[in-house]
Amino acid sequence: MEALIELIQxxxxxxxxxxQRGSFYAVISIGYSMVYGVLxxxxxxxxxxxxVATYIGFGIxxxxxxxFAGFIPGPLIFLATIVIxxxxxxxxxxxxxxxxxxxxxxxxxxxxxxxGLMIGIIFETSILILLGAKRLSFPPLMESIAYNVGxxxxxxxxxxxxxxxxxxxxALHTFIQKTKWGMAMRAMSYDFLAVPLMGVSxxxxxxxxxxxxxGLAAVAGILYGQAYPILDxxxxxxxxxxAFVAAILGGRGSIKGAxxxxxxxxxxxxxxxxxxxxxxxxxxxxxxxxxxxxYRPRGFFGMEHSTKLRL
Amino acid sequence: MKKIACLVVVVFAFAxxxxxxxxxxxxxxxxxxxxxxxxxxxxxxxxGSKYAAMLWLEDIEKAGGLEVGGKKYEVDLVIEDNESKxxxxxxxxxxxxxxxxxxxxxxxQSSKQxxxxxxxxxxxxxxxxxxxxxxxxxxxxRPYVFRGCFLDPFQGPVVANFITDEFGxxxxxxxxxxxxxxxxxxxxxxxxxxxxxxxxxxxxAYQSFTTKDTDFSSQLTKIxxxxxxxxxxxxxxxxxxxIVRQAxxxxxxxxxxxxxxxxxxxxxxxxxxxxxxxxxxxxxxAAGAKGATKEFIERYKANYGYVPDDVAALTWDAxxxxxxxxxxxxxxTGKIETDRTAVRNALAKIKNFAxxxxxxxxxxxxxxxxxxxxxxxxDKGEYEFYKSSCP
Numbered sequence: 001m002e003a004l005i006e007l008i009q010x011x012x013x014x015x016x017x018x019x020q021r022g023s024f025y026a027v028i029s030i031g032y033s034m035v036y037g038v039l040x041x042x043x044x045x046x047x048x049x050x051x052v053a054t055y056i057g058f059g060i061x062x063x064x065x066x067x068f069a070g071f072i073p074g075p076l077i078f079l080a081t082i083v084i085x086x087x088x089x090x091x092x093x094x095x096x097x098x099x100x101x102x103x104x105x106x107x108x109x110x111x112x113x114x115x116g117l118m119i120g121i122i123f124e125t126s127i128l129i130l131l132g133a134k135r136l137s138f139p140p141l142m143e144s145i146a147y148n149v150g151x152x153x154x155x156x157x158x159x160x161x162x163x164x165x166x167x168x169x170x171a172l173h174t175f176i177q178k179t180k181w182g183m184a185m186r187a188m189s190y191d192f193l194a195v196p197l198m199g200v201s202x203x204x205x206x207x208x209x210x211x212x213x214x215g216l217a218a219v220a221g222i223l224y225g226q227a228y229p230i231l232d233x234x235x236x237x238x239x240x241x242x243a244f245v246a247a248i249l250g251g252r253g254s255i256k257g258a259x260x261x262x263x264x265x266x267x268x269x270x271x272x273x274x275x276x277x278x279x280x281x282x283x284x285x286x287x288x289x290x291x292x293x294x295y296r297p298r299g300f301f302g303m304e305h306s307t308k309l310r311l
Numbered sequence: 312m313k314k315i316a317c318l319v320v321v322v323f324a325f326a327x328x329x330x331x332x333x334x335x336x337x338x339x340x341x342x343x344x345x346x347x348x349x350x351x352x353x354x355x356x357x358x359g360s361k362y363a364a365m366l367w368l369e370d371i372e373k374a375g376g377l378e379v380g381g382k383k384y385e386v387d388l389v390i391e392d393n394e395s396k397x398x399x400x401x402x403x404x405x406x407x408x409x410x411x412x413x414x415x416x417x418x419x420q421s422s423k424q425x426x427x428x429x430x431x432x433x434x435x436x437x438x439x440x441x442x443x444x445x446x447x448x449x450x451x452x453r454p455y456v457f458r459g460c461f462l463d464p465f466q467g468p469v470v471a472n473f474i475t476d477e478f479g480x481x482x483x484x485x486x487x488x489x490x491x492x493x494x495x496x497x498x499x500x501x502x503x504x505x506x507x508x509x510x511x512x513x514x515x516a517y518q519s520f521t522t523k524d525t526d527f528s529s530q531l532t533k534i535x536x537x538x539x540x541x542x543x544x545x546x547x548x549x550x551x552x553x554i555v556r557q558a559x560x561x562x563x564x565x566x567x568x569x570x571x572x573x574x575x576x577x578x579x580x581x582x583x584x585x586x587x588x589x590x591x592x593x594x595x596x597a598a599g600a601k602g603a604t605k606e607f608i609e610r611y612k613a614n615y616g617y618v619p620d621d622v623a624a625l626t627w628d629a630x631x632x633x634x635x636x637x638x639x640x641x642x643x644t645g646k647i648e649t650d651r652t653a654v655r656n657a658l659a660k661i662k663n664f665a666x667x668x669x670x671x672x673x674x675x676x677x678x679x680x681x682x683x684x685x686x687x688x689x690d691k692g693e694y695e696f697y698k699s700s701c702p
C-alpha cells in the first residue's frame with residue numbers, strides 16, 4: 001500500500017515536471033506552426049527570436065524592479081513586464097519578416113528556408129557583442145514558495161508557468177477563430193495564392209503572424225527566465241530545435257497540433273528519463289518520436305494541403 | 312606598365328621576406344601563448360586567465376623583460392579564444408605553435424579542450440601547461456604536456472572522505488553531464504571512491520544529463536526519491552545554480568557538494584542565497600589567504616574589481632612555472648624547436664615550486680603533487696577555507 005502511494009506521488013511529481021517543460025515547448029512550437037501555416041516555411045530564427053525576447057524581458061524586468069519595486073505590487077510589475085516585452089518582441093518578429101523573408105519571397109524555397117538560420121546567427125552574435133559572453137541571471141518576478149502536498153513538491157512559479165501558458169494558448173485560439181485578422185490568417189494558410197487576390201495582402205498577414213509568434217516567444221522567455229534563470233546567447237538553439245520537432249510532430253501548420261505535441265514532447269522527455277537511465281534520455285525520446293512519424297508522417301493534425309507543397 | 316607593376320610586386324615580396332627574417336635575427340621575443348575560453352560556455356574562466364596573464368606580463372615589463380642566462384628578452388602574450396570548444400582549442404594551439412612561434416602555451420583550462428589540445432602541443436614538441444584541467448588524459452603519455460592542478464582521481468576520494476568525515480553519511484547521489492569530459496571523469500572517480508568506502512550500492516542514484524540541458528527535474532525527482540543523504544554534482548557555474556534551485560524546489564533537503572569547477576566567481580553571483588552553506592573541493596580559497604596568495608588576490612582585486620577565482624590563481628602559477636622553466640633552461644638560442652625542448656626538460660626538473668595555490672613538484676607524467684582545499688560558501692557568499700586535504 002505504501003509502495004503504491006509512493007509510486008503515485010512519484011508519477012504525479014513527474015507529471016508536474018513534464019507539464020512545466022511541455023509548456024515551453026508548446027508555446028514556442030506554436031510560433032513555428034503559425035508561420036508555416038501562412039508562408040509554408042519554417043522560420044528557423046524562431047529559437048533565437050525567443051532568446052532575444054528573453055533578453056528584452058530581462059532588461060524590462062530589471063528596469064521595472066529597479067524603478068517600482070516596493071510601491072507597486074509584484075504581480076502588477078510581472079504583468080507590465082509581460083505586456084511590454086510582448087509588444088517589443090513582436091517588433092523583432094516583424095523585423096525578421098520584413099528584413100529576412102520578404103526580400104526572398106519569390107526566391108527558391110531553400111534560400112528562404114536558410115534565411116532563418118542566418119538571422120538566428122546574426123541575433124546570437126549581436127547579443128554576444130552587445131552584452132558580452134557573461135551569463136545573466138533573470139531577476140525573480142515573484143518570490144518562489146515551495147509547497148508539499150501529499151509528498152508532491154511544486155512551487156507557485158511552476159503553477160503559474162503552467163496556467164499562463166494555457167491561458168495564452170486559449171487567447172491565441174480565440175484570436176484565430178473569432179477575429180477578422182485570425183480569419184485572414186486561416187484563409188492564407190488554406191490558399192496563399194487565391195487569398196491575396198481577394199484583397200488580403202500577404203505583406204500584412206505575414207508580419208502579423210511573425211509578430212504574434214514572437215509575442216508568444218516573449219512570454220515563454222519571461223516564464224523561462226523564472227524557471228531557469230540563466231541567460232546566454234545560445235539558449236534558444238536547443239529549445240528551438242525541440243520546439244521545431246514538436247511543430248512537425250503536431251502536423252505542419254496546425255496550432256492545436258503544435259501545442260499538444262509540445263506537451264507530449266515534455267512528457268516523453270521527462271518520463272523516458274524517469275524509467276530509463278538518464279544517459280539514454282534523448283536517444284530513446286527521439287527514437288519514439290521518429291517511430292511516431294514513421295506511422296504518422298504528417299504528424300497528428302497535418303492536413304493534406306499543408307504538406308503537399310515544398311520543404 | 313605591366314612590367315613595372317610586376318617588378319614592384321617582386322621587390323615587395325623580397326623586402327617582406329628579408330624584413331621578417333632580419334627582424335627576428337636582430338631581436339628574439341619570447342612569445343607565450345594563452346589558450347582560453349574568452350567566449351562560449353564559460354567566458355568568466357577565460358577572463359580570469361587573461362587578467363592573471365596580464366598581471367604577470369606587467370611584472371615582466373616592469374623588470375624590463377625576462378632575464379634568461381644574463382640577457383633580457385622582451386615577452387609577448389598571444390591570447391587565443393577557444394570558444395570553450397574542443398575543435399577551436401586544437402585550432403588555437405596549432406596556430407600559436409606553427410604561426411606565432413610561441414615558446415610555451417598556457418591553457419586550455421577545461422579538460423574538454425585541454426585533452427585534444429594537449430595532443431597537438433605534444434606532437435609539435437611544445438610545452439603546454441594546463442592550469443585547470445584535472446582529467447588524467449590531458450598529460451598521460453605526453454612528455455610535453457603539464458598541468459598546474461591536481462587530478463580528478465585525487466579530487467574524487469578527497470570529496471568522498473570529506474563527506475564521510477564531516478556528515479557521516481553513507482548514501483550518496485551523483486548528477487553529472489555525460490557529454491563533458493571533466494564532470495563525467497570526476498563522477499566516475501567519485502563513485503568508485505565512495506563505493507570502496509561504503510560498499511557496492513551506496514551510490515543510490517547516478518544520474519546524468521547533456522550539456523546545455525536546463526531542466527533536471529526528472530533526474531532530481533529520482534535522486535530525491537532514492538533516499539540519498541548527499542548530492543555530489545561536479546558541474547560548471549552555469550549549471551550549478553539551476554541544479555541547486557531545482558533540487559530545493561523538488562524537496563531536496565540534504566547538502567549538495569561540488570568540485571573545483573564551482574570555484575568561479577560567478578557561481579555565487581548567479582546562484583545567490585540558494586548556494587550559501589554548500590561545500591566544494593578546490594585549489595585555493597580566497598577568504599583567509601596569506602602571504603603571496605593574499606598579495607595576488609589584493610592586486611587582482613585592485614585592478615579588476617573582484618576577487619580572483621581559482622582559474623586566475625592557477626594561471627598565475629602556471630605562468631610562473633613557465634617563467635622558471637625558461638630561466639632554468641639557461642639560454643635562448645633563437646631556434647624555436649631547440650628552445651622548446653630545453654624549456655620542457657627544465658620544467659620537468661622543477662622541485663618544490665612555491666606557487667600561490669601550494670607547493671608543487673612534478674611527477675613523471677607532468678602532474679604536480681599538491682594539496683586540495685575544501686571550501687564552504689559562507690553566509691556572505693564568499694569562498695571560505697574550511698579544511699585542507701593532502702595526498
